[in-house]
Amino acid sequence: MSDNTEWQDFEKLIVVRRLREVIGKWFHIQINFTDAKGFLRGVPEGKFFNPLNPISQAITNDDKGFGDCVAEARKTTVDTMGAKSPRTYRCKSGFSAVSVPIKVGSRYLGCVFGDGFILKESEAEQKSRIENYIGRLLPKQEKELKAKIAEIPVLNEKEVGYLTELITIVVDEMVSMQKSVSDQSHKVNQLSAELGTRFGFANMVGKSSAMQGLYSLVERVCDSDTTVLINGANGTGKELIAKALHYNSKRKKSKFITVNCGAFNENLLESELFGHVKGAFTGAAKDKVGLFEAADGGTLFLDEVGDTSMSMQVKLLRVLQEGTFTPVGSTQVKKANVRVLAATNKNLEKMVQEGTFREDMFYRLNVINLVVPSLKDRKEDIPLLINHFLERYAKNSNKPVKVVNKDCMTRLMDHEWPGNVRELENEVERLCVLAGDDKEITSDFLSGRIQEKTNTQYPGLRVHGRLKDALEQLEKQLIREGLERTGWNKSRLAKELGISRAGLIMKVEKYALEKRKIS
Ligand SMILES: Nc1ncnc2c1ncn2[C@@H]1O[C@H](COP(=O)(O)OP(=O)(O)OP(=O)(O)O)[C@@H](O)[C@H]1O
Ligand SMILES: [Mg+2]
Numbered sequence: 001m002s003d004n005t006e007w008q009d010f011e012k013l014i015v016v017r018r019l020r021e022v023i024g025k026w027f028h029i030q031i032n033f034t035d036a037k038g039f040l041r042g043v044p045e046g047k048f049f050n051p052l053n054p055i056s057q058a059i060t061n062d063d064k065g066f067g068d069c070v071a072e073a074r075k076t077t078v079d080t081m082g083a084k085s086p087r088t089y090r091c092k093s094g095f096s097a098v099s100v101p102i103k104v105g106s107r108y109l110g111c112v113f114g115d116g117f118i119l120k121e122s123e124a125e126q127k128s129r130i131e132n133y134i135g136r137l138l139p140k141q142e143k144e145l146k147a148k149i150a151e152i153p154v155l156n157e158k159e160v161g162y163l164t165e166l167i168t169i170v171v172d173e174m175v176s177m178q179k180s181v182s183d184q185s186h187k188v189n190q191l192s193a194e195l196g197t198r199f200g201f202a203n204m205v206g207k208s209s210a211m212q213g214l215y216s217l218v219e220r221v222c223d224s225d226t227t228v229l230i231n232g233a234n235g236t237g238k239e240l241i242a243k244a245l246h247y248n249s250k251r252k253k254s255k256f257i258t259v260n261c262g263a264f265n266e267n268l269l270e271s272e273l274f275g276h277v278k279g280a281f282t283g284a285a286k287d288k289v290g291l292f293e294a295a296d297g298g299t300l301f302l303d304e305v306g307d308t309s310m311s312m313q314v315k316l317l318r319v320l321q322e323g324t325f326t327p328v329g330s331t332q333v334k335k336a337n338v339r340v341l342a343a344t345n346k347n348l349e350k351m352v353q354e355g356t357f358r359e360d361m362f363y364r365l366n367v368i369n370l371v372v373p374s375l376k377d378r379k380e381d382i383p384l385l386i387n388h389f390l391e392r393y394a395k396n397s398n399k400p401v402k403v404v405n406k407d408c409m410t411r412l413m414d415h416e417w418p419g420n421v422r423e424l425e426n427e428v429e430r431l432c433v434l435a436g437d438d439k440e441i442t443s444d445f446l447s448g449r450i451q452e453k454t455n456t457q458y459p460g461l462r463v464h465g466r467l468k469d470a471l472e473q474l475e476k477q478l479i480r481e482g483l484e485r486t487g488w489n490k491s492r493l494a495k496e497l498g499i500s501r502a503g504l505i506m507k508v509e510k511y512a513l514e515k516r517k518i519s
Pocket of ligand 2: 238239303
């Protein structure tokens with residue numbers, strides 16, 4: 001039993017909430033959870049736990065009686081912990097109950113139970129027992145008690161089976177949530193530990209083979225002084241790679257300076273990089289040290305290097321080849337010991353062919369070439385990145401870490417991410433803000449472009465109206481197609497869909513998809 005099981009999170013699972021409603025409506029039974037020690041969870045300790053049951057309602061006004069019943073429930077649920085499968089039992093007070101153990105692997109987390117009913121086959125006997133038992137606890141309410149006993153739900157064998165099945169669905173859902181939470185945190189911990197010790201890339205997440213290949217290249221070249229050209233689409237993490245190269249090199253104690261070559265016009269860029277002397281041009285009121293000089297001993301990162309003009313490239317080439325430069329307006333040649341890293345999202349080779357990038361400059365920069373893969377080519381990194389950003393948001397905002405539910409995660413995985421990691425990062429931050437204090441992030445808050453994209457994959461699916469209706473329609477369609485494809489093999493389909501068999505059966509009924517109804 002993990003003591004840190006977040007019981008209140010189970011209450012937020014849609015299936016749990018919906019089944020609670022269904023069980024309440026059909027059987028007048030409220031389902032409850034207990035932990036491995038038999039303590040009620042999900043409702044405050046010692047509080048009213050079956051508000052739907054007429055006797056519970058009477059007992060709540062009486063501390064002693066209620067205490068007895070809670071103790072009874074606790075004892076019987078503790079007994080259930082040892083049970084491997086659902087069981088029906090009789091409380092000392094005469095009520096029947098169904099309880100299903102919650103088991104993740106070989107650990108018992110607790111159980112889910114529904115109690116406060118009577119079995120049809122022993123109706124008279126149970127009623128008289130309840131009357132005696134509760135009557136002793138509440139002697140003053142004899143008359144009311146008789147009326148209340150008449151209202152107790154009486155279930156026949158089939159109904160008890162149905163109740164058990166529904167409670168099992170609740171348990172399945174809780175188990176799968178518990179598993180995915182522990183899998184996710186396990187994965188993230190494992191990954192951070194691995195990266196932390198291997199590379200010290202504290203801020204880089206990615207376990208895909210593409211990223212692993214990149215990490216080992218980074219590891220191999222970080223300590224040399226060679227120029228590195230980093231290629232990759234927008235927002236793939238080029239700057240992060242440049243920083244990893246610097247902070248894992250012997251230069252790490254000196255400066256890492258970034259200059260965005262696309263952000264300056266040619267004159268300004270020259271003065272920015274090489275500095276200028278007082279009076280070199282209008283506005284040059286005093287001498288200025290350039291970035292090459294400022295980065296002496298460290299690393300200079302030429303970002304968006306594809307945006308430098310041809311003449312600027314000549315000047316850059318000189319520094320790269322000779323390590324010397326001349327500040328604007330000066331005649332004095334200066335020297336700096338700087339490692340140059342460069343990045344671009346442009347295809348420099350093509351630019352060379354087209355005559356817009358100097359060939360000698362290209363070969364000088366491209367001594368070592370690192371390509372950062374696009375996110376769509378390493379989708380397995382998406383859940384890890386999402387967790388990473390969720391944790392960072394929680395830390396920065398001083399709030400508990402949120403979780404993305406299954407449906408939302410699927411949609412995030414299906415998106416093409418033209419803006420790569422930066423786009424994903426922004427989306428996760430947006431989701432966190434929109435979810436407010438909710439711990440679970442659902443797909444309701446996803447940006448329009450992500451929602452739309454998913455919809456176009458299922459032509460014919462409604463794209464207007466309530467999200468809930470659209471999701472149900474999609475669910476129905478998936479199940480219907482799946483049933484036909486698998487020849488009504490529910491176990492196989494449930495496995496494919498990642499839900500329990502009982503869960504699938506319930507959905508098949510809900511959408512009236514039984515074989516005879518749809519064929
Ligand atoms: N592997 C990763 N793990 C964690 N965060 C990442 C990763 N890759 C990128 N990021 C984050 O995504 C954002 C974009 O990364 P970065 O600025 O390094 O990309 P870029 O390729 O330089 O983007 P641009 O093309 O816009 O210059 C940053 O906030 C960065 O922290
Ligand atoms: Mg960048």
